[in-house]
Amino acid sequence: MKTLEETLKNESHGLCYGNRIILPFKAVVLKIAVAGKLYTEFLPKIKNGAVVNHKDCMTEIYLLDFDDLYSELSKYDLIKIVLVEDGKDVFDTNNHKRLDLRVGDKHKVIIEQMSDDVLFQE
Amino acid sequence: MKKLFMLALLLFVVASFTETKVFAQEAGKTAVNKQEQVVEHKAEATVGEESEGALPSGYMVLPFVILLGMIATGPLFYEHFWEKYYPLIAVTLGIIVVLYYVIVLQNFHSLLHTTAEYFSFIALLSSLFVASGGIYIKIDKKSTPLLNVVILFIGAILANIIGTTGASMVLIRPFLRVNKGRVKPYQIIFFIFLISNIGGALTPIGDPPLFMGFLKGVDFFWVIDHVWIIWLPTVLLLLAIFYLFDIRNKDVSEASQEYTGKVEIVGLKNIWFLIIILISVFLDPNVLPWVPDLMPFPIGIREIIMFAVVYLSFRYADKEALKGNEFEWAPILEVAYLFIGIFWTMIPALQLIAHEAHAYGSQLNAGIFYWSTGALSGVLDNTPTYVNFFSAAFGKFGLNPDLIKDVKFFQENHALYLEAISVGAVFFGSLTYIGNGPNFMVKSITESSGVKMPSFFAYIVKYSLIILVPVFTLVWFVFFYGRG
Numbered sequence: 001m002k003t004l005e006e007t008l009k010n011e012s013h014g015l016c017y018g019n020r021i022i023l024p025f026k027a028v029v030l031k032i033a034v035a036g037k038l039y040t041e042f043l044p045k046i047k048n049g050a051v052v053n054h055k056d057c058m059t060e061i062y063l064l065d066f067d068d069l070y071s072e073l074s075k076y077d078l079i080k081i082v083l084v085e086d087g088k089d090v091f092d093t094n095n096h097k098r099l100d101l102r103v104g105d106k107h108k109v110i111i112e113q114m115s116d117d118v119l120f121q122e
Numbered sequence: 123m124k125k126l127f128m129l130a131l132l133l134f135v136v137a138s139f140t141e142t143k144v145f146a147q148e149a150g151k152t153a154v155n156k157q158e159q160v161v162e163h164k165a166e167a168t169v170g171e172e173s174e175g176a177l178p179s180g181y182m183v184l185p186f187v188i189l190l191g192m193i194a195t196g197p198l199f200y201e202h203f204w205e206k207y208y209p210l211i212a213v214t215l216g217i218i219v220v221l222y223y224v225i226v227l228q229n230f231h232s233l234l235h236t237t238a239e240y241f242s243f244i245a246l247l248s249s250l251f252v253a254s255g256g257i258y259i260k261i262d263k264k265s266t267p268l269l270n271v272v273i274l275f276i277g278a279i280l281a282n283i284i285g286t287t288g289a290s291m292v293l294i295r296p297f298l299r300v301n302k303g304r305v306k307p308y309q310i311i312f313f314i315f316l317i318s319n320i321g322g323a324l325t326p327i328g329d330p331p332l333f334m335g336f337l338k339g340v341d342f343f344w345v346i347d348h349v350w351i352i353w354l355p356t357v358l359l360l361l362a363i364f365y366l367f368d369i370r371n372k373d374v375s376e377a378s379q380e381y382t383g384k385v386e387i388v389g390l391k392n393i394w395f396l397i398i399i400l401i402s403v404f405l406d407p408n409v410l411p412w413v414p415d416l417m418p419f420p421i422g423i424r425e426i427i428m429f430a431v432v433y434l435s436f437r438y439a440d441k442e443a444l445k446g447n448e449f450e451w452a453p454i455l456e457v458a459y460l461f462i463g464i465f466w467t468m469i470p471a472l473q474l475i476a477h478e479a480h481a482y483g484s485q486l487n488a489g490i491f492y493w494s495t496g497a498l499s500g501v502l503d504n505t506p507t508y509v510n511f512f513s514a515a516f517g518k519f520g521l522n523p524d525l526i527k528d529v530k531f532f533q534e535n536h537a538l539y540l541e542a543i544s545v546g547a548v549f550f551g552s553l554t555y556i557g558n559g560p561n562f563m564v565k566s567i568t569e570s571s572g573v574k575m576p577s578f579f580a581y582i583v584k585y586s587l588i589i590l591v592p593v594f595t596l597v598w599f600v601f602f603y604g605r606g
Contacts, residue, residue: 033570035452035570036452036566036570038572038574048203049202065205073450076450078448080572119448119570119572120571120572121302121303121305121572
């Protein structure tokens, strides 16, 4: 299993199929903003909104308000996400990581640390 | 969804060409008949263009009421359903009205007219949206209440040069960025009040209702000549209220961040596209007779240029600016879908309003025009509302809003009424998220940056009723009460 740090250092990518995003590390998701939508609740059994599942070595995020993220988001659309890596203290805000996810070709999701230029209020 | 939209457009095209046929048949009638028609037209013109033909059934207002009701309640009570299906709902309700007009009333003129207005509206909005989306302003200054006041005031002025949509697009992100760490919904609400609405009351480019007045013959500089005296105190009063709110916002990040004080603009070349949009505003056959009229097509030369600007300003935009602005199509698509539904479903409502306003015109004073135009502009679209009350005011004085000389006479001799309608339409657009196109865009961009905005009703209850209504009442008392 990769850590978040390794993922960013090695420029590893995630995956996207339809409305499902797969991140190559385990994390607690706190907030997601994408295309004018804001998600702070990630309940397991809902029909709309966002759902987060954890597997052994990855985190799955379903953005149920979209059918196909690749076609519905423009290339300038960022999925902004705040998360805490699995095993770290959620209550320590220093552990809160702000990432940009950009859905690219061939199901790739480019994962980058959010720059200070990006507009995002945690 | 696309199929449904195409079906609606197909219906519209059929209706347009049927109307052309009707026009052609009319052209073959005798000169006497033509004279009779002209006389008849003059008599009816005071009722307004929208009231041509039989009045619609009162029940046909229902699709409009349903759509407005859903726009108001959807994001609040069934958000996910609404987010997924609002395009389908808006277009379907619009098609119901289109079919009623085509099949039952056989009134193609209203459909053609309204759809042409929609295309003018969306062409202006989308071109300003895209062209200004390619301009990225970086302000590296520490957020203070005074700086916020300065940005809001500059934005209010800028709204008259590049429209409320353009000014909102250019300034919302710098405004959010400057306030990073202390963004609160009230700041964005005041941004909507001042830059997305009230600021744009000085020129026809500022807000679409005034643009409609300009197309009908109101002088370009008439608005600034007559409305600045109302605009300035209103803007200053709202800025003062904002300042009082903002100095109480102590949630300032005290991090020892250093600021250079620089203001940097990326994507300056898009200013050329904004200039093209501004020039194309005047390319209307009613303003410049040499401009070809492309009727029955619902778009003219102006709209073609504006749609070309949409493509070109995006294609050749500075990529850094687009990235910095996180350019996305969602806000303008939302406006495009919702407003095609609004424009079509409101045809019966506006016809009935125009009819009633004409019937009771003699009892209407400037204050009533101010409040009526305003109240309806807050919940309907302010452009057709303006046009109908414009017609009603002309009817009150036995003038024809389609005759340039009557428009000139009206603007000189009954300026108070035109002021009341102009101010009511523009100012009150800020009452709700649906009062004016940019309101939704600003809300959407703000939420994309992680800031939760108030719901439709919370916006009205917490901000409009408490801040705007008292200010608008003061405007009425000072400028319109007991006059006219």
